[in-house]
Amino acid sequence: MKRAIVFGATGGIGQDICRDLADAGWSLYLHYHSNSQKAENLVQELFAKHPDQDFMSLQLDFATGDAQLTDFVKNLLPVNAVVFAQGITKYGFLGDEKLANITDLININLTVPIKLTKLLEPQLMKRDFSRIVYLGSVYGGAGSALESVYSATKGGITRFAQAYAREVASNNLTVNVIAPGAVKTKMNAFFSEDTIQEVKDEIPVGRWANGSDISYWVRTLLDRRSSYLTGQTIYVTGGWLL
Numbered sequence: 490m491k492r493a494i495v496f497g498a499t500g501g502i503g504q505d506i507c508r509d510l511a512d513a514g515w516s517l518y519l520h521y522h523s524n525s526q527k528a529e530n531l532v533q534e535l536f537a538k539h540p541d542q543d544f545m546s547l548q549l550d551f552a553t554g555d556a557q558l559t560d561f562v563k564n565l566l567p568v569n570a571v572v573f574a575q576g577i578t579k580y581g582f583l584g585d586e587k588l589a590n591i592t593d594l595i596n597i598n599l600t601v602p603i604k605l606t607k608l609l610e611p612q613l614m615k616r617d618f619s620r621i622v623y624l625g626s627v628y629g630g631a632g633s634a635l636e637s638v639y640s641a642t643k644g645g646i647t648r649f650a651q652a653y654a655r656e657v658a659s660n661n662l663t664v665n666v667i668a669p670g671a672v673k674t675k676m677n678a679f680f681s682e683d684t685i686q687e688v689k690d691e692i693p694v695g696r697w698a699n700g701s702d703i704s705y706w707v708r709t710l711l712d713r714r715s716s717y718l719t720g721q722t723i724y725v726t727g728g729w730l731l
Contacts, residue, residue, distance in 0.1 A: 492543070492568045493620075493711065494518035496605075497575030499527040501674030502624065505700030506574055509708040511535045516543040518565065520575070522550055551575065551601040552593070558601070562608040569616035570711050571609055573602045573623045573646075578639040591638050598642035603649060614660045620711045623650055624703070625668035625722055631730045643668070647722045654720030663719035667706050670726030672698040693728030 493510055497503040498519035507517055517535070521528040528546035535544045549561050577597050579590050602623060613619040628636060629643030647666050654664035671688050689697060706725055709715060 490516055490543070491570070492516040492518070492566065493570035493572060494520060494547075494565065494568050495572045495574055496520040496549075496602075497573070497624075498531065498546075499524045500574060500576075502669070502672060502700045502703050503574040504531060505704035506572055506707050507531060507535065509701070509704040510572075510711065511539050511542060511544070513708050513711070514542070515570070515711070517545075518568065519544065519546045520549055521546060522548070522575075551597045555604065558604055559608060562605065565612075567612050567615070568609070569613065569618065570620040571606070571613070571622070572707055572711075573605075573621075574707075575602075576624060578636055580635055582635060583637050586638070594638045595642055598639070599645045599649075602646065606653070610657070610662075613662050614657070617661060618713050618716060619660075619662045620715075621650075621662065621664045622707050622710050623666045625666040627668055627670040627724055627726045627730050629666075629668055629722070630724065650722065651720045658719055661716065663710070663716060665710050665719060666722040667703060667710070668722050668724045668726075669698055669703050670724070670729045672700065672703060674700065688729075691729060692726075696727065698725065698727060 491514065493515050495503055495507055495517060498507050499521045507519055510517060519528050519531060525548065532544045532546050575597060577594060579586060579594060606621060623646045625647050626643040628640040629647045632640035650664045650666045657664065671692065703725055706723060
């Protein structure tokens with residue numbers, strides 16, 4: 490049985506990733522931070538559609554310590570794919586930002602994913618094929634004013650994946666980044682209708698992305714046949730910015 494863990498499974502993109510992977514035959518760990526009911530609802534939805542697969546929700550606070558991260562990984566059944574779909578942003582000038590918020594952004598978007606990757610590596614190496622996919626951002630390649638720290642974390646995950654992929658390529662472990670552009674998610678819901686329309690007008694395909702536009706590429710990267718693609722960042726932006 491092939492099993493993946495999706496971090497940030499209750500997010501807008503995370504939910505679509507879970508549905509797409511379940512359709513492709515994956516059993517799943519669905520990670521959540523605080524929304525246990527949404528995670529459980531998704532588990533039940535997937536069970537109803539795929540009764541021969543396993544689906545389990547798991548809680549983990551990315552603000553926890555290293556010992557808790559280690560225990561979390563030790564208690565997992567073997568997985569051969571990991572998807573990091575969690576993420577936060579803070580919109581505003583760096584000079585107005587609280588230092589604690591900067592720490593949270595870097596921790597959730599970059600530091601903890603790297604630590605979890607290190608902790609998961611031994612079991613991923615034991616599989617006949619294994620995959621890691623991080624959700625980056627178009628702003629990791631074209632930094633965004635008013636989201637400078639967020640842009641730095643997404644640029645950082647792109648460079649980490651490129652470097653780490655070279656370390657583990659001979660072990661049938663691929664490491665890639667899917668970098669969305671403008672996506673209709675709760676994280677972007679604070680924008681005004683005028684701003685949403687302005688961004689839409691800048692996107693060559695003429696619309697914001699849906700979660701399924703992103704999850705399709707995650708599903709593709711987790712396919713066994715994708716073994717020759719590693720260390721890459723794939724920008725899924727509708728032709729916007731890059």
